[in-house]
Amino acid sequence: MPDYLVVAGLSLVTAAIVMTLTAVAAARSGHVSVVDTAWGIALSTVSVVCAAWSGTWQSWVLVALVGIWAGRLSSHIFTRSRGHGEDPRYLAVLGGPLSEVGLGVAVRRVFLVQGAAVWLVSLPLQAAAVADLSWTWVAWLGVVVWAVGVLFETVGDAQLAAYKRDPVRGPVMDRGLWSWSRHPNYFGDACVWWGIWLAGGLASGWLAALVSVLAPVAMTVWLVWITGARLLEKTMMKRPGYAEYAARTSMFVPLPPRRARAGHRR
Structure with a gap:
């Protein structure tokens, strides 16, 4: 202590x-x-x-x-x-x-x-x-989860930047990762911190895990409900076509689109 x-x-x-x-x-x-x-x-x-x-x-x-x-x-x-x-x-x-x-x-x-x-x-x-390292394999599992998160953040941000440079883009970004999640970058950020918790908290034993699990929980809550997705959604819902995009696309966790959009430009 x-x-x-x-x-x-x-x-x-x-x-x-x-x-x-x-x-x-x-x-x-x-x-x-x-x-x-x-x-x-x-x-x-x-x-x-x-x-x-x-x-x-x-x-x-x-x-x-x-x-x-x-x-x-x-x-x-x-x-x-x-x-x-x-x-x-x-x-x-x-x-x-x-x-x-x-x-x-x-x-x-x-x-x-x-x-x-x-x-x-x-x-x-x-x-x-x-705390002493208890489970080495959990630490490396955390690295894998972290890598998935960084990949989602990096690819999601790159796809959004490419969309903004496209002179004939539509009113809503719904390509690539953004066709599976309305906020793939926020999802990636959450994965990063769950990975760090696995590598630093859970890998160090149950007590360390319980003491530190509030960190990824708090980060996920902020990203979804406080400073991230929900706050941005209030503005984005005013954009033409966003409500239809939201109806077919998962808000946070990437999932297959609920239905295809006829004539959708890829």
């Missing part, structure tokens, strides 16, 4: 430092949405702290898994948001632009919440840092 308290404390301090630096960057840029890029950086940094404490190959594998995921995510978000203004989600959370509401409001409503979320999601990393 003392070891876990130390690792938990170090993880919390690390998340706080990264979010403090991110708040400074937000104040300079005028955009709170920089926190989306910092999210992956914070988790990657926590993973290194946990691995440095434990020194086990399991924890260093987790560093690689989190680092690859974080690098891809941060690069994708930075490229997508470059040249754009504040994310409308944060305008709604803050009640206005940062220049009007002030940094204090942003710290309370965004950066403290994001820092706590980083600590919560890092529970499997913390568990692996203090």
